[in-house]
Amino acid sequence: MSDVVTEAVAALNAKMDGAGFDGSAKFDIEGEGSIIIDADGARAGDDEADVTLSADTETFKSILDGELNPTAAFMTGKLTVDGDMGMAMKLSGVLA
Numbered sequence: 001m002s003d004v005v006t007e008a009v010a011a012l013n014a015k016m017d018g019a020g021f022d023g024s025a026k027f028d029i030e031g032e033g034s035i036i037i038d039a040d041g042a043r044a045g046d047d048e049a050d051v052t053l054s055a056d057t058e059t060f061k062s063i064l065d066g067e068l069n070p071t072a073a074f075m076t077g078k079l080t081v082d083g084d085m086g087m088a089m090k091l092s093g094v095l096a
Contacts, residue, residue: 004057005033005044011064012042016094023087024049030056037094051083051091 008027012035020039026049027035036045053070055063059078062068070092073079081088 002032004029004061005035008035008060008064009042009044012037012094016041021091021094023051023084023090025087025091026052027060028052028054029060030054032057037091049083051081051085051087053079053081053088053091055079 008029016037020041021037022039024036024038024047026045026047027037029035033044034046036043036047036049038049055073055078059068059073063070063073063079068078070079070088074081074088
């Protein structure tokens with residue numbers, strides 16, 4: 001598991017503050033690995049999910065740090081979404 005994934009899992013769990021996510025989502029970070037977010041919180045993994053969001057490391061870090069809005073990243077093609085778009089929209093509340 002890469003340092004990027006390890007740091008992202010810790011940051012996501014801190015943002016979620018012990019609350020789970022109603023559904024499942026996977027972040028696929030190019031060249032680094034994948035993160036699953038579900039009712040148990042965030043963890044490294046490559047499980048099936050309701051929605052998969054893919055981005056490069058720079059884009060993912062910018063979203064996680066609050067410097068880049070996930071919707072703006074999607075609209076500009078920096079973030080791709082595969083699966084349940086409604087679930088992706090719910091996830092943006094977790095990232096805020």
